Amino acid sequence: MIDRIVALGRWGLTTMSALGRSGQFLAGVVVGVPRPSIGFPLLVKQLYAVGVLSLAIIIVSGLFIGMVLGLQGYTILSDYGSEAAIGQMIALTLVRELGPVVTALLFAGRAGSALTAEIGLMKATEQLSSMEMMGVDPLRRVVAPRLWAGFIAMPVLAIIFSAVGIWGGMLVGVDWLGVFEGSFWGNMQSSVDFVDDVLNGVIKSVVFGFVCTWIAVYQGYDCVPTSAGISSATTKTVVYSSLAVLALDFVLTAVMFGDF
Amino acid sequence: MDSPAYISLRDVVFSRSGRRVLDGVTLDIPRGKITAIMGPSGTGKTTVLRLIGGQLRPDSGSVSLDGHDVPNLKRGALYKLRENIGMLFQSGALFTDLNVYENVAFPLRVHTSLPEDMIHDIVLMKLEAVGLRGARQLMPSELSGGMTRRVALARSIALDPDLIMYDEPFAGQDPITMGVLVKLIRDLNSSMGLTSVLVSHDVPESLSICHHACIIADGKVIGEGTPDQIRAHPSEQIQQFLRGQPDGPVPFHYPAGPAGADYGLSGEAS
Numbered sequence: 001m002i003d004r005i006v007a008l009g010r011w012g013l014t015t016m017s018a019l020g021r022s023g024q025f026l027a028g029v030v031v032g033v034p035r036p037s038i039g040f041p042l043l044v045k046q047l048y049a050v051g052v053l054s055l056a057i058i059i060v061s062g063l064f065i066g067m068v069l070g071l072q073g074y075t076i077l078s079d080y081g082s083e084a085a086i087g088q089m090i091a092l093t094l095v096r097e098l099g100p101v102v103t104a105l106l107f108a109g110r111a112g113s114a115l116t117a118e119i120g121l122m123k124a125t126e127q128l129s130s131m132e133m134m135g136v137d138p139l140r141r142v143v144a145p146r147l148w149a150g151f152i153a154m155p156v157l158a159i160i161f162s163a164v165g166i167w168g169g170m171l172v173g174v175d176w177l178g179v180f181e182g183s184f185w186g187n188m189q190s191s192v193d194f195v196d197d198v199l200n201g202v203i204k205s206v207v208f209g210f211v212c213t214w215i216a217v218y219q220g221y222d223c224v225p226t227s228a229g230i231s232s233a234t235t236k237t238v239v240y241s242s243l244a245v246l247a248l249d250f251v252l253t254a255v256m257f258g259d260f
Numbered sequence: 261m262d263s264p265a266y267i268s269l270r271d272v273v274f275s276r277s278g279r280r281v282l283d284g285v286t287l288d289i290p291r292g293k294i295t296a297i298m299g300p301s302g303t304g305k306t307t308v309l310r311l312i313g314g315q316l317r318p319d320s321g322s323v324s325l326d327g328h329d330v331p332n333l334k335r336g337a338l339y340k341l342r343e344n345i346g347m348l349f350q351s352g353a354l355f356t357d358l359n360v361y362e363n364v365a366f367p368l369r370v371h372t373s374l375p376e377d378m379i380h381d382i383v384l385m386k387l388e389a390v391g392l393r394g395a396r397q398l399m400p401s402e403l404s405g406g407m408t409r410r411v412a413l414a415r416s417i418a419l420d421p422d423l424i425m426y427d428e429p430f431a432g433q434d435p436i437t438m439g440v441l442v443k444l445i446r447d448l449n450s451s452m453g454l455t456s457v458l459v460s461h462d463v464p465e466s467l468s469i470c471h472h473a474c475i476i477a478d479g480k481v482i483g484e485g486t487p488d489q490i491r492a493h494p495s496e497q498i499q500q501f502l503r504g505q506p507d508g509p510v511p512f513h514y515p516a517g518p519a520g521a522d523y524g525l526s527g528e529a530s
Contacts, residue, residue: 038370125356126351129349130347130353130412132313132342133342133345133347134342136339136367136370137339141370
């Protein structure tokens with residue numbers, strides 16, 4: 001019994017210490033923005049790595065999810081003779097929920113894991129240490145551009161995901177199943193509110209982008225610099241990011257849409 | 261030592277994961293000379309370099325570099341001080357996303373506002389000094405171990421530092437590469453007037469180029485002096501290290517309990 005209490009206490013201390021370290025780390029990164037002449041090219045490079053290179057998976061996933069929503073929505077709504085409402089169903093589902101959440105999960109798997117592995121390998125091969133010894137702060141040079149790139153890229157990717165998803169839903173609903181195009185777009189336009197739906201979805205994706213990238217860069221920077229350590233850190237990035245996204249989604253949804 | 265101490269460690273104690281790595285190390289490193297810090301693996305030689313560079317802080321004791329109290333420097337001052345220090349890591353630690361030219365240009369781009377044509381000339385001169393001007397377009401993955409260290413050496417002297425620290429520069433190198441590195445370390449030290457600190461357990465190479473040597477074992481300095489003084493040192497532990505004897509004051513066997521118990525025997529065997 002005592003052993004269990006000791007183990008619980010040790011786990012608590014380790015967890016709080018890790019949270020404290022990650023908070024300090026975040027403060028160091030947010031404060032330590034490199035000067036624009038050096039920082040901007042680094043940011044552009046990272047925007048390409050985490051944003052542009054994630055486009056393929058985001059577009060393909062968005063297209064298929066939109067098409068599935070079209071099929072499922074038509075099947076359910078046609079039972080009630082309301083298949084004309086398929087446009088608003090697809091748009092609201094994507095913009096409010098699936099766009100930000102699925103993009104964040106895909107982002108954690110594609111870009112987050114790559115960020116962790118890259119920074120972890122830089123640590124294992126002493127590249128971060130050599131940077132420190134050259135008088136260059138790796139938090140500013142390596143971590144800050146990656147964090148800001150993830151922060152900027154995620155909302156853009158989520159918007160692209162939702163747009164492609166709506167287009168995929170239209171392909172199935174209008175072009176295949178024969179829903180009247182005017183009702184598809186008209187219902188969507190009349191029911192989707194810019195602030196309540198679109199803006200709230202973007203806010204969600206900004207929060208998810210921040211959390212996923214923070215977890216990814218921190219896990220890379222704090223990993224044990226061995227193959228097993230990097231492997232474990234990469235796994236933690238995907239698992240922690242996914243759990244954080246799903247939990248935060250509930251909290252944000254309750255705050256944004258829970259005013260019954 | 262006939263030169264004033266450039267680096268000074270006083271009663272430095274450093275522990276990691278509950279193990280005392282350095283246990284009261286006191287050491288003076290003269291200016292403008294090559295100092296070799298030698299000793300068996302795992303005795304804290306690299307830790308000494310990291311303490312000098314401020315990457316680690318001692319539990320107690322002082323580390324001073326050119327009059328600066330390194331452990332108590334503020335972050336900005338420490339990074340400023342490091343601009344005057346070059347360090348050659350065991351792995352080379354080249355940036356894998358940059359080619360040889362860009363690796364050497366990196367500190368110049370970060371710390372100076374020199375025009376591109378001047379950076380170009382400096383980089384080529386540094387690469388020429390290590391014999392790799394012709395390899396400037398290669399990526400780190402295309403270099404051999406010895407070439408990697410030579411590029412890392414060119415990068416570490418890019419800003420013409422006062423101090424250069426070498427962490428196991430000869431480890432795992434073939435005899436030709438070792439000869440090249442020995443020549444480079446000696447030539448760079450004399451031509452640039454550097455202070456060099458060399459951490460190694462390659463005894464003949466280190467003693468052949470250093471002016472001052474110190475041997476660390478069990479977290480303490482067990483001997484120091486000129487290479488000749490070290491070779492003639494009366495300590496059995498130093499002689500065992502220099503001659504590479506498998507048994508002696510440093511035992512062949514890691515401490516263990518009675519062998520009979522481990523093998524499940526009931527006799528008195530141990």
